[in-house]
Amino acid sequence: MEMITVNEKQQLVEATPLTLVIGNFDGVHKGHQVILQKAREQMKDGEILAVMGFADHPLWVLKNDQDFDKKITPEQDKLHLLERLGVDRYYHLKITKDDIKTTFWEFVFEQLSNLKVNRIVMGEGADYDEASHTEFLNLCDWQGIEVTVVPKVKVNGTKISSRTIRDYIKEGLMDPVHALLGRPFTVTGTVVHGEKMGRKLGFPTLNLGEVDSYVVPKPGVYLGIVGIHEDGVISEYWNTLISAGYRPAVNGHRYLIEAHLLNFSGDLYDKTVSVSFLRFMREELNFDNLDDLVEQMEKDKIEGEKLMGQNW
Numbered sequence: 001m002e003m004i005t006v007n008e009k010q011q012l013v014e015a016t017p018l019t020l021v022i023g024n025f026d027g028v029h030k031g032h033q034v035i036l037q038k039a040r041e042q043m044k045d046g047e048i049l050a051v052m053g054f055a056d057h058p059l060w061v062l063k064n065d066q067d068f069d070k071k072i073t074p075e076q077d078k079l080h081l082l083e084r085l086g087v088d089r090y091y092h093l094k095i096t097k098d099d100i101k102t103t104f105w106e107f108v109f110e111q112l113s114n115l116k117v118n119r120i121v122m123g124e125g126a127d128y129d130e131a132s133h134t135e136f137l138n139l140c141d142w143q144g145i146e147v148t149v150v151p152k153v154k155v156n157g158t159k160i161s162s163r164t165i166r167d168y169i170k171e172g173l174m175d176p177v178h179a180l181l182g183r184p185f186t187v188t189g190t191v192v193h194g195e196k197m198g199r200k201l202g203f204p205t206l207n208l209g210e211v212d213s214y215v216v217p218k219p220g221v222y223l224g225i226v227g228i229h230e231d232g233v234i235s236e237y238w239n240t241l242i243s244a245g246y247r248p249a250v251n252g253h254r255y256l257i258e259a260h261l262l263n264f265s266g267d268l269y270d271k272t273v274s275v276s277f278l279r280f281m282r283e284e285l286n287f288d289n290l291d292d293l294v295e296q297m298e299k300d301k302i303e304g305e306k307l308m309g310q311n312w
């Protein structure tokens with residue numbers, strides 16, 4: 001998949017006929033997967049499947065909606081998932097509020113002028129700016145571009161939206177997150193050095209760097225899976241206990257994601273790892289001394305191993 005980044009001064013140019021999907025696609029959740037499926041069904045021979053996404057969420061750009069500052073799938077994760085879903089091109093529009101001289105959707109429409117767009121598929125709710133979206137639909141109609149708006153997909157009666165998934169992640173509700181994403185919530189980063197205390201406590205924990213762009217789960221201990229990357233692909237999976245939070249027991253302040261891999265020993269520094277959250281186990285606690293912390297971690301390990309052996 002080729003990614004083409006465009007800023008406000010550039011214009012997209014592409015000669016190949018397209019089926020174009022427009023949307024922000026944070027999470028690449030089950031609703032997004034249905035939209036892409038519909039787009040693939042509508043595609044004709046000789047066309048490619050392109051997605052037009054935005055570097056910053058339009059609601060963040062237009063309305064400063066704080067909810068969209070952090071991502072379920074930051075850019076790298078999103079591109080990887082879209083590629084696996086058959087997307088051939090990703091147009092990455094870098095826009096700021098000042099770049100939009102007219103309305104948001106007029107701006108988007110202008111971006112189409114040097115593309116051969118045969119049809120557009122988008123999800124209900126990706127209109128961002130309702131009034132100008134109606135105008136956009138009229139402009140597409142006038143131009144002979146057929147637009148399909150796919151209704152929101154429901155899972156167990158819940159309409160899937162990135163906002164709902166973000167809220168569930170923040171609340172540590174990993175079962176519904178898993179159901180709506182179609183996979184567990186996963187944070188990918190590089191293993192960095194910590195305070196080297198874990199090994200002394202008998203619980204070495206890999207520390208994940210670069211998590212700032214992710215929406216993160218509430219502090220607590222989680223059960224999960226760690227995938228270790230080798231040459232760009234995951235080569236090993238390990239059951240894991242995840243500690244996410246501020247670590248009050250060791251006077252920590254910064255939110256960290258750490259993982260103690262069950263029955264693993266080895267050196268993981270500088271490796272890329274994907275930490276998937278399966279289940280919330282307990283709240284993060286403060287302890288008067290390290291012995292009490294270790295005692296609790298031992299209980300967590302027994303509980304984690306028991307849960308992993310169950311069919312849930």
Ligand SMILES: Cc1cc2nc3c(=O)[nH]c(=O)nc-3n(C[C@H](O)[C@H](O)[C@H](O)COP(=O)(O)O)c2cc1C
Pocket residue numbers: 194195196197198199203204205206207221241242243246247248249250258259260283284285286293297300301
């Ligand atoms: C299973 C598990 C449970 C943990 N629970 C807590 C906790 O409740 N409170 C806390 O402050 N830290 C908790 N931690 C984090 C430890 O304090 C941390 O891993 C330890 O200080 C080692 O840090 P280091 O990797 O920087 O050496 C937990 C870690 C693990 C692996």
Ligand SMILES: Nc1ncnc2c1ncn2[C@@H]1O[C@H](COP(=O)(O)OP(=O)(O)O)[C@@H](O)[C@H]1O
Pocket residue numbers: 191192193194195196197198199200203204205206207259260261262263264265266267268269
């Ligand atoms: N079972 C394990 N789970 C996680 N990391 C492990 C494990 N066994 C060995 N390690 C290694 O130990 C490191 C963590 O040890 P720790 O003392 O907590 O140091 P740090 O504070 O630098 O994270 C990991 O980065 C990894 O290289």
